Amino acid sequence: MTLFKQATIIGLGLIGSSVARALRENGVCEIIVACDASPECLDKVAELKLADKTEADLQKAVDGSDLVILATPVGTYGDIGQAIGQALDFGATVTDVGSVKGCVLKALSGVLPEHVHLIPGHPVAGTEQSGPEAGFASLFAGRWAILTPPQDADPEAVEKLKKMWEAFGSKVEIMTPEHHDLVLAITSHIPHLIAYNIVGTAHDLEGVTDSEVIKFSAGGFRDFTRIAASDPTMWRDVFLNNKEAVLEMLGRFTEDLTALQRAIRWGDGDALFNLFSHTREVRRQIIEAGQDEEAPDFGRPHEIPPEKQAKD
Ligand SMILES: NC(=O)C1=CN([C@@H]2O[C@H](COP(=O)(O)OP(=O)(O)OC[C@H]3O[C@@H](n4cnc5c(N)ncnc54)[C@H](O)[C@@H]3O)[C@@H](O)[C@H]2O)C=CC1
Numbered sequence: 001m002t003l004f005k006q007a008t009i010i011g012l013g014l015i016g017s018s019v020a021r022a023l024r025e026n027g028v029c030e031i032i033v034a035c036d037a038s039p040e041c042l043d044k045v046a047e048l049k050l051a052d053k054t055e056a057d058l059q060k061a062v063d064g065s066d067l068v069i070l071a072t073p074v075g076t077y078g079d080i081g082q083a084i085g086q087a088l089d090f091g092a093t094v095t096d097v098g099s100v101k102g103c104v105l106k107a108l109s110g111v112l113p114e115h116v117h118l119i120p121g122h123p124v125a126g127t128e129q130s131g132p133e134a135g136f137a138s139l140f141a142g143r144w145a146i147l148t149p150p151q152d153a154d155p156e157a158v159e160k161l162k163k164m165w166e167a168f169g170s171k172v173e174i175m176t177p178e179h180h181d182l183v184l185a186i187t188s189h190i191p192h193l194i195a196y197n198i199v200g201t202a203h204d205l206e207g208v209t210d211s212e213v214i215k216f217s218a219g220g221f222r223d224f225t226r227i228a229a230s231d232p233t234m235w236r237d238v239f240l241n242n243k244e245a246v247l248e249m250l251g252r253f254t255e256d257l258t259a260l261q262r263a264i265r266w267g268d269g270d271a272l273f274n275l276f277s278h279t280r281e282v283r284r285q286i287i288e289a290g291q292d293e294e295a296p297d298f299g300r301p302h303e304i305p306p307e308k309q310a311k312d
């Protein structure tokens with residue numbers, strides 16, 4: 001289904017390269033232009049034939065495109081917006097895939113011309129890997145893509161973008177950026193923070209060596225190490241740009257952790273048992289909804305190709 005004539009992707013890492021593959025596999029646009037700050041990345045994109053054209057210059061890259069997709073860490077948006085603003089085609093749609101949404105309008109609405117349609121987006125799908133070789137076309141299949149259009153957004157432009165994500169196999173939900181950032185703070189950002197923290201704590205322990213941590217890693221810690229291997233630049237930008245929601249949720253989390261600490265100290269087995277029973281039920285509901293990648297009985301929303309899976 002051809003929805004766009006020419007799509008420019010800025011940032012051809014895990015997500016940008018997956019978008020390039022999905023655009024081509026689903027015939028969503030006629031021409032794909034790839035732009036990245038890293039020459040090595042653009043060489044790899046050319047070698048893998050992920051785009052029809054690679055272009056290092058941001059202004060040249062967006063020239064003639066009716067769709068521009070930012071797939072770089074969210075902290076780069078202001079500079080990229082400044083650079084491309086005057087070069088954008090009349091009526092082009094500018095979107096992104098960033099994990100935070102409130103910051104997008106703040107960074108871009110002042111620097112993009114009035115005539116473009118700015119419709120932020122976020123595919124809630126990914127892995128801990130980075131770079132153009134890590135991407136795959138089916139990454140978004142069966143996953144949610146969230147759009148956070150401004151109130152005065154052109155409904156036709158929103159609909160076209162929705163159709164693009166649906167062509168990739170995603171389910172689309174529309175919400176405000178504020179709501180997105182609150183929900184994603186607890187479901188994605190804080191889990192990553194906890195993973196970074198626990199792996200960091202284990203590394204810093206006195207009297208327990210790194211090799212013992214590696215040797216005796218049981219399932220739980222091992223899972224945390226996968227998440228804590230996620231891209232440092234991307235996640236630094238997530239926390240710097242979703243500060244309020246993350247701090248708000250972290251406050252709640254800390255209170256609940258203190259309650260657990262108290263239950264352990266005072267031997268309150270009922271409190272522990274009740275919480276653990278409730279959380280087991282949450283897990284059951286996630287599996288029942290077909291949202292779990294590791295639940296073969298319930299079918300996986302998307303298959304991560306074996307060569308793209310974490311090696312452990
Ligand atoms: N990794 C994940 O699982 C997910 C990431 N996201 C979002 O997608 C975006 C990209 O993340 P990944 O693909 O994982 O990162 P990545 O690290 O794999 O790729 C980012 C690419 O952007 C390029 N880049 C960085 N600064 C640039 C600039 N100023 N101009 C041009 N290119 C630049 C880098 O050279 C790199 O090729 C981030 O905003 C992230 O929040 C969204 C969903 C999932």
Ligand SMILES: O=C(O)C(=O)Cc1ccc(O)cc1
Binds near residue numbers: 099123125127128227
């Ligand atoms: O690898 C994982 O477990 C992830 O959670 C991937 C991910 C990272 C960031 C997002 O905004 C969405 C998905």
